[in-house]
Amino acid sequence: RKEVEQDPGPFNVPEGATVAFNCTYSNSASQSFFWYRQDCRKEPKLLMSVYSSGNEDGRFTAQLNRASQYISLLIRDSKLSDSATYLCVRAGGSYIPTFGRGTSLIVHP
Amino acid sequence: DTGVSQNPRHKITKRGQNVTFRCDPISEHNRLYWYRQTLGQGPEFLTYFQNEAQLEKSRLLSDRFSAERPKGSFSTLEIQRTEQGDSAMYLCASSSTQTTGQGGYTFGSGTRLTVV
Secondary structure (H helix, E strand, O other), rough: OOOEEOOOOOEEEEOOOOEEEEEEEOOOOOOOEEEEEEOOOOOEEEEEHHHHHHEEEEEEEEEEEEOOOOEEEEOOOHHHHHHHHHHHHHHHHHHOOEEEOOOOEEEEE | OOEEEEOOOOEEEEOOEEEEEEEOOOOOOOOEEEEEEEEOOOOOOEEEOOOOOEEOOOOOOOEEEEEEEEOOOOOOEEOOOHHHHHEEEEEEEOHHHHOOOOOOEEEEEOOEEEOO
């Protein structure tokens, strides 16, 4: 089983829709979690950190559920510019980030 | 500082040749990571340096791969006797002790390797 698992999608949604991605992880010793965004043929960039208490940044909300070992990302009022691959990332005690395969989001007019 | 710099951007090589990639991290970052990414997959961890010390290597890093960070600044990744399966995007990232806990890993634009 991979350390970090994501549904690759694609998730194809209209503008204005709300979309949610989940990511499961297998290492209970994981310390930190993040969502990264990667545009086509570009490098990954940090979108937001994920906390047990939840983390909201504008239209984006991230949540961590340690008991069930999953994290989630909710995007409200989707924009065309949100089209990208969203990478789930965990970092263990040594803080070396482990990436999921990514979930592809396509927002259409 | 303009971020993490990787050179070359693209490399096409014949099978069996050796290739070397360079990564210049953000100057105040003491941690440096190498990843490999293929189409439809997330970045896969290869190796990690803290300053000049190589502290962890993935089992993906076969004996044909070697990485160095001699002065704790720039790093090189060398692949000897390249194989077609080595074709991928090679990404370098850096972070500092202060930024790591907040997910502050800054990636370079990568080196795309094609082995023909």
